[in-house]
Amino acid sequence: MANASIARSTSIRLAAFYISLFLLSFLGANFVAYNMVAAYLYERLDSNVTERFREISFAYDANGVDGAAAMIRSHGPAIRGQETLYTLKDSDGDFLAGNIDISDVPPGFSTRAPTSHEAALNNYRLYRKNLDGYDLTVGVSYDDTDRLRGIALVSFGWGTAIVLAGGLGAGAVLAFRTRRRIAGLSRAMKAVGAGELATRLPLSLRGDDIDILAAEINVALAQLQANVAAMTQVTTDIAHDLKTPIGRLFLTLEAASESKDQTAIRSLIEKAMGEVSHIAGTFEGLLRISQIESGARRSRFAQVNVSELVAEIYDIYSHIVEDAERSLVLSSDSRNTASFIWGDADLLKQMCVNLIVNAMRHTQRGARIAIGVTTQANRCAIVVSDNGPGIPAAERLKVFKRFYRLEKNRTTEGTGLGLSLVKAISDMHGATISLGDNRPGLIVETEFPRNL
Structure with a gap:
């Protein structure tokens, strides 16, 4: 973990991916916004040029060429600062009024770049039109418009740089924090690998x-x-x-x-x-x-009639139990009620046999052992009970452990695996097994989900 490059971390990669997507979107939006601003500025510039031309045109309409020349001269400050260009010529091309003699200007709107011999190196938006035989050209400097466009472009550039820097910074912080958390997880897993199975991975309050x-x-x-x-x-x-x-x-x-x-x-x-x-x-x-x-027998699962299976066990083992000087009885409704579950019939028989043998082994002569099936709406249970000494409540969960025996049964024949096998079969079928007091004796109830 210590030698891993932070540039290759998932956090940095995700941050770079999302920043790239955001920057592309941001640049696209800036491009559209910039072009909209530029178009608006140039539209305003053309309106300004048209307005200046219209003023001279109105003066000409009112007072003729002398009125037009007077209107041009009234714009003295703009003329002296080279903010506005005026050229008024007669039909022969002779210069009549203005602050510059401009030639070779096409009709309508056009632009004019500064030349090297001019004192004021400005860019102009020009408009040329004929006034009843007179030629009038008006120009307005668009250097301010270009500066505004440049300011907008620089602003968009700074915004992009700030977004990029902020995104990369946030990605780096996230990567370091995630790296620190993963380092803690890695240390915990190394401890587990070293045999410290009680070690647990640290959790934060984020819930992520x-x-x-x-x-x-x-x-x-x-x-x-x-x-x-x-x-x-x-x-x-x-x-x-x-x-x-x-x-x-x-x-x-x-x-x-x-x-x-x-x-x-x-x-x-x-x-x-x-x-x-x-x-x-x-x-x-x-x-x-x-x-x-291990669940290796699940492939043999099929529909099993539990009532029929229990009745078969009773028919086989009733005589064996009698030979052991005990009695085995079947509940009255177990033969007549069809209760189906999904399971392994051989293992279910083994479970029932183990419970009967366990009851025979731990009851006195003359004891009564009962087996039967109870049904509910969506569950059914195999019940085995006896009237022997039973199992103390404190010991009932322990008897399912391998080799566990009650102290008083240490000398009894057996391997101590019978009830462990019963529990394994029960768990494999998704059943719940419980031990209760039969007053006297023990009652074992194994409840299965019913296959309706």
Whole structure:
């Protein structure tokens, strides 16, 4: 960031672009305004020349050529200052009155530049016309008009220069301020790259585009921090939960290698295989959860009749639950109500099975487990309940974490991933899962958006 050229910054480029557009517009407007001012000045000049000629013409009409000559002489100050030129000639071309003898002037309006031998080097706007055989030429200096036009041109030039300087200055200030903000964002991202995931991008009070982008990145950083923390926790949990079975596996294999009794060796190997199966099941559960959380199964989504699916689960598992000396019941209206959602039927079956198995594992003999479907206008829910010991309110959110177990269930068989898998499947389907008190027991309600 420190080596980046400010001339290549986005702020300077945008400022230069908009200043260029504004200058083009400004110059175009100045060009039009200048030409309008110049046209007006020259129009006034022609009117002035015409007015002077008309005065002499009126004097001629009233008093003849002597009246015209007298009127010319009455304009003495203007004549002496060379502000106005007069030439009155007769039909033979002889000079009669005026302050200059001008020849070769075309009829009508024309201009006359100064010559090197004249005392006053002025530019003139001339008007020549015949007065009953007499030739009258009147000229008015337009140096003042040229000066006014030059003043207008210089004013427009200064205005353009001020606009350009102000625009470039504002662009430079904006570029430095933006550069300073981006430097702060860059430092924060470097800290994140160095592993300081708690770092957040600084926000200003402006609420501009950079702040909006920084806020979105902060949300992503918070999610990243949570994911890394979860990954770290999972790694710790895996190490903690596998330490015991791997230790038991090592001791079992060591005992088998030292035993001389074939029957004992076979028994120890079977026990070791059970430990290996438990470890493999743990990793299989973790891989399945990761696969679900990545959304890899969304391509298999289709319309699923939840009521039909729950009834099928009941038909299959009612006997299994009975063999475990518990009872499984189906709510009375679950078979008769068609409730469709968009999802993966296999994963939804896995979720229901996990909830039933979890209830079997943590209830006493003779316990009652119920499964059913409830429907509302635009949502439906799969409900699994039991009348076992339940889960304390303070622990209900924690049980969805990988490998988490209640203290009283530490010795219960399982990997501690069952409810984590249930939560992953629920999240994948956009459902909300809640644990409640069944008084006694636990009630798990997974509510899905309904596909009407």
